[in-house]
Amino acid sequence: MxxxxxxxxxxxxxxxxxxxxxxxxxxxxxxxxxxxxxxxxxxxxxxxxxxxxxxxxxxxxxxxxxxxxxxxxxxxxxxxxxxxxxxxxxxxxxxxxxxxxxxxxxxxxxxxxxxxxxxxxxxxxxxxxxxxxxxxxxxxxxxxxxxxxxxxxxxxxxxxxxxxxxHKGEVKAIVTTVIPLPLEEEKELKETLQDIIGHGKKVKLEQKIDPSILGGIVVEFGQKVLDMSIKTRARQMERFLREPINLDSL
Structure with a gap:
């Protein structure tokens, strides 16, 4: 600047x-x-x-x-x-x-x-x-x-x-990905968040790059977190596989 x-x-x-x-x-x-x-x-x-x-x-x-x-x-x-x-x-x-x-x-x-x-x-x-x-x-x-x-x-x-x-009626949404979002996907995501937030507020998108999430996307806005990263899904799958199987339910 x-x-x-x-x-x-x-x-x-x-x-x-x-x-x-x-x-x-x-x-x-x-x-x-x-x-x-x-x-x-x-x-x-x-x-x-x-x-x-x-x-x-x-x-x-x-x-x-x-x-x-x-x-x-x-x-x-x-x-x-x-x-x-x-x-x-x-x-x-x-x-x-x-x-x-x-x-x-x-x-x-x-x-x-x-x-x-x-x-x-x-x-x-x-x-x-x-x-x-x-x-x-x-x-x-x-x-x-x-x-x-x-x-x-x-x-x-x-x-x-x-x-x-x-003051401006803006809501910051932090989008974390492994690589920068293409412009078309960024626009689509912004429109989706705008629908969720509703009228009277304006979404201000901030991109954050974090290779540790392995893939997918993490969206934070307001008090909400939408975690669709590969890292989180892998952990969920790992916990599921480690849970004991109830043979009585089979």
Whole structure:
């Protein structure tokens, strides 16, 4: 992705930050002008909902998420919806996570709690500026850096995607096969799942390759799992053959 490329190009900038002994003066500016109350409180998702102007329509999360990662994801969702930038924020967040995976230096930095808070904030500010992230995404990542929560960014991103999919009325279906499905079979499977889910929801198919299932297909959507893999059928057959035969029933 172009966005991920811009993030990767900022690695040299990030390395300069790590070598710098001076602390960023941007911290106070961030606190004064960039950070909104939504992100500064562990219970910011509730605070954000009550911070809206009286005449504004109250924004609600489509799915209630629990835990620290769920709270952060919910707060980001509320901020993104209010800014009318949900798709952009989702794209930026996923690009950030993808770029993070491709930079061993940066991922070690993110997981290192001994790094000074000012250094973390300076690094995130610089990377977000070079990647041309929106203010919503930048503010959110800065708060994670401030609170030492950047190490949870992958989990937070996954929870955020849950909210965006619910917002769009999408249901993710994970299809596991040994080789990629041909386009015609993928289309037919998607139509079948759409019939099962019904109207009002849209199936979003995600293919996963796993040679260990030996053949066949495994479909996961919602709380349902349809396992038609050769591996599972072989196990079922093995259990059947090992069961003792009741001669009285013959």
């Amino acid at each position: 172009a966005m991920a490329g811009r993030i990767r190009s900022s690695v040299s900038f990030f390395q300069k930050i790590l070598r710098s002994d001076s602390l960023s003066t941007q911290r106070s500016t961030v606190q004064r002008t960039l950070l909104c109350p939504t992100f500064t409180n562990p219970e910011f998702s509730r605070n954000y909902a009550t911070a809206s102007a009286p005449k504004e329509e109250k924004i609600k999360v489509p799915v209630v998420l629990f835990g620290g990662s769920g709270n952060y994801a919910s707060a980001l969702y509320l901020a993104a919806v209010k800014a009318n930038a949900l798709d952009k924020v989702e794209s930026e967040l996923l690009d950030f996570v993808e770029a993070l995976k491709r930079s061993p230096t940066f991922i070690l930095f993110v997981k290192d709690l001994s790094a000074q808070r000012d250094t973390r904030v300076k690094a995130i500010n610089g990377i977000c500026d070079e990647a041309k992230f929106s203010e919503v995404t930048k503010n959110f990542l800065v708060i994670l850096a401030e609170n030492g929560r950047l190490r949870h960014i992958e989990t937070i991103a996954k929870r955020f995607v849950e909210l965006t999919m619910a």
